[in-house]
Amino acid sequence: MQVRSTDSHNWLTRLRRSDIPTALLFLLPSLVILGVFNFYPIAGVFRLSFFKWDNLSPAKTFIGLDNFIRLFQSERFWNSLKVTAEYTLVVTAVSLLLGLVLAVFLNNRMLLGKSFWRSMFFLPVVTPTVAAAMVWILLFNPGFGLVNVVLRALGLDGLNWLADKTWALPTVMSLGIWRRLGFTLILYLAALQSLSKEYYESAEIDGANALQRFLHITVPLLRSTTIMLIILGVIDSFLVFDQVMVLTRGGPDDATEVIGMFMYLNSFSLFKLGYGAAISVVMFVVVAVFTLMQWRFVGFGSAEEAE
Amino acid sequence: MNLLRRPGAEPVTPRKVRITLILALILIPAAFVVLVPYLWMFTTSLKVRGTTGLPPYLFPNVFEFGNYLKAWQAAPFLRYYLNTTIVAISIIASRVVLASLAAYAFAFLRFPGRNLLFLLFLGTMMIPFQATIIPSYLIIRDLQWFNTFQALIVPRMVDAFSIFLLRQAFISIPRDYLDAARLDGCSHWQALWKVVVPLNSSSVVTMGLFAFLFAWNDYLWPLLVANSEQMRTIQLGLQVFAGRYQTEWTYMMAGTVTATLLPLILFLAAQRSFISGLTRSGLKG
Numbered sequence: 347m348q349v350r351s352t353d354s355h356n357w358l359t360r361l362r363r364s365d366i367p368t369a370l371l372f373l374l375p376s377l378v379i380l381g382v383f384n385f386y387p388i389a390g391v392f393r394l395s396f397f398k399w400d401n402l403s404p405a406k407t408f409i410g411l412d413n414f415i416r417l418f419q420s421e422r423f424w425n426s427l428k429v430t431a432e433y434t435l436v437v438t439a440v441s442l443l444l445g446l447v448l449a450v451f452l453n454n455r456m457l458l459g460k461s462f463w464r465s466m467f468f469l470p471v472v473t474p475t476v477a478a479a480m481v482w483i484l485l486f487n488p489g490f491g492l493v494n495v496v497l498r499a500l501g502l503d504g505l506n507w508l509a510d511k512t513w514a515l516p517t518v519m520s521l522g523i524w525r526r527l528g529f530t531l532i533l534y535l536a537a538l539q540s541l542s543k544e545y546y547e548s549a550e551i552d553g554a555n556a557l558q559r560f561l562h563i564t565v566p567l568l569r570s571t572t573i574m575l576i577i578l579g580v581i582d583s584f585l586v587f588d589q590v591m592v593l594t595r596g597g598p599d600d601a602t603e604v605i606g607m608f609m610y611l612n613s614f615s616l617f618k619l620g621y622g623a624a625i626s627v628v629m630f631v632v633v634a635v636f637t638l639m640q641w642r643f644v645g646f647g648s649a650e651e652a653e
Numbered sequence: 654m655n656l657l658r659r660p661g662a663e664p665v666t667p668r669k670v671r672i673t674l675i676l677a678l679i680l681i682p683a684a685f686v687v688l689v690p691y692l693w694m695f696t697t698s699l700k701v702r703g704t705t706g707l708p709p710y711l712f713p714n715v716f717e718f719g720n721y722l723k724a725w726q727a728a729p730f731l732r733y734y735l736n737t738t739i740v741a742i743s744i745i746a747s748r749v750v751l752a753s754l755a756a757y758a759f760a761f762l763r764f765p766g767r768n769l770l771f772l773l774f775l776g777t778m779m780i781p782f783q784a785t786i787i788p789s790y791l792i793i794r795d796l797q798w799f800n801t802f803q804a805l806i807v808p809r810m811v812d813a814f815s816i817f818l819l820r821q822a823f824i825s826i827p828r829d830y831l832d833a834a835r836l837d838g839c840s841h842w843q844a845l846w847k848v849v850v851p852l853n854s855s856s857v858v859t860m861g862l863f864a865f866l867f868a869w870n871d872y873l874w875p876l877l878v879a880n881s882e883q884m885r886t887i888q889l890g891l892q893v894f895a896g897r898y899q900t901e902w903t904y905m906m907a908g909t910v911t912a913t914l915l916p917l918i919l920f921l922a923a924q925r926s927f928i929s930g931l932t933r934s935g936l937k938g
Contacts, residue, residue, distance in 0.1 A: 390788035
């Protein structure tokens with residue numbers, strides 16, 4: 347056996363033999379990147395929201411909560427929240443419902459070519475939003491867009507969809523649903539495939555028909571998946587920007603001005619950076635609340651289901 | 654399986670045929686509605702210029718491939734492709750290296766504050782990009798990185814989701830493999846690249862796929878920091894092109910096909926690993 351070394355030598359050896367230096371080395375690059383482009387900016391945006399700072403000029407004035415006060419007094423802000431809420435509600439609900447129904451059909455044993463169907467419905471998820479929005483502009487073109495062509499063939503009048511104050515938002519929603527559907531479908535399908543068949547066998551013995559089994563067995567068993575999809579859907583829809591920017595830029599008037607668009611216009615068209623930062627803070631708080639809710643809810647959900 | 658009675662290994666019965674037919678009758682129209690935008694895009698991209706209007710038809714019957722040439726001459730799509738490829742490959746490469754390193758540290762190394770740091774990393778997943786965009790924009794401005802590749806690559810070199818995805822995969826491999834490698838005298842670095850990553854290659858590929866799609870479809874960030882003609886990535890380039898040729902629908906759709914095709918092909922080629930990665934991470938996230 348070796349002679350005991352001095353205390354300090356011992357300490358150094360222990361450190362060298364421990365994982366600490368390696369861990370530091372392995373984590374350092376990630377810490378730097380996340381620090382500079384995540385942690386520092388989120389602190390910075392809170393700080394900036396207390397300042398008046400226009401047009402990137404050097405003069406920054408501390409104004410306390412004035413940005414927030416102006417924001418909460420702004421009709422345009424409340425309008426953007428209302429538009430975002432409508433968009434979120436419709437896109438999340440419709441994609442959830444359609445995704446569930448399609449997943450049940452795709453989960454049927456007698457379906458031929460399951461992975462083919464799954465891929466087809468999933469394609470929109472991997473399609474670039476900007477490119478899809480280009481196609482939407484064409485599909486909803488008032489003159490020769492496919493939608494109006496079909497409507498006219500049915501004897502109805504077509505609309506100028508994206509320029510119509512009532513119909514512009516539903517048109518943007520339709521793109522959102524199209525892009526979201528494959529995602530909910532895939533997650534529901536995965537959840538369905540993991541369900542035990544025993545539930546259904548006993549229900550069949552009890553004489554439950556297909557619809558009853560769907561409503562009383564499938565839907566309750568999918569509860570935690572549904573909650574997770576609702577919250578993920580709300581977060582995703584709440585942050586919608588790309589398709590609005592390409593399709594309408596928030597117009598006509600502000601009929602499709604979602605909060606992401608409102609933030610962009612204030613920050614990068616008008617360069618009211620302090621005010622824009624205040625909008626960013628509101629967006630952060632909403633998303634953070636829903637994320638925390640997801641963690642809590644999913645926890646509760648699985649605890650109840652375990653009973 | 655759940656809506657309908659399970660058939661077991663019975664021979665083909667009229668009932669089974671009927672169910673298969675009903676399923677096809679429901680799914681074919683549904684898939685048609687989902688896929689019609691692609692068909693309309695493709696058909697329009699092959700029409701003769703000026704005939705977009707009438708009469709409408711769904712399947713291509715003329716094939717004016719010259720539209721693609723025109724679109725590519727009217728805007729530097731080749732440049733957009735090249736820029737996007739450089740950005741995408743850089744992001745994928747750096748995420749494979751940096752996220753693997755961090756995931757290894759979180760999965761296998763002992764150090765004080767490990768759980769706290771991991772939670773802190775996870776916490777960044779609840780920060781929406783739009784919440785940090787103004788300070789990030791100002792950082793790029795102060796570094797004088799506008800219209801450079803650094804601006805598009807460096808902020809995206811690693812992200813919490815990739816680290817999380819890899820860490821979840823890493824902790825599921827049998828600990829014995831790692832211990833054996835360490836006893837053989839492998840350093841942590843060697844153990845990571847010779848044992849852990851090869852054993853989790855499918856997760857690493859999935860993470861790379863997500864990174865590619867992210868880079869290819871990205872729009873808002875390039876719009877803010879790299880909007881010069883030389884630096885535009887594909888989605889941004891497509892939008893600028895469309896703004897310039899608003900009424901030239903055939904060229905516009907040729908450009909759109911150009912910007913859409915690669916991610917679709919890649920997804921179809923790798924759909925199995927893509928979907929399994931998505932469901933795994935989605936269900937845990």
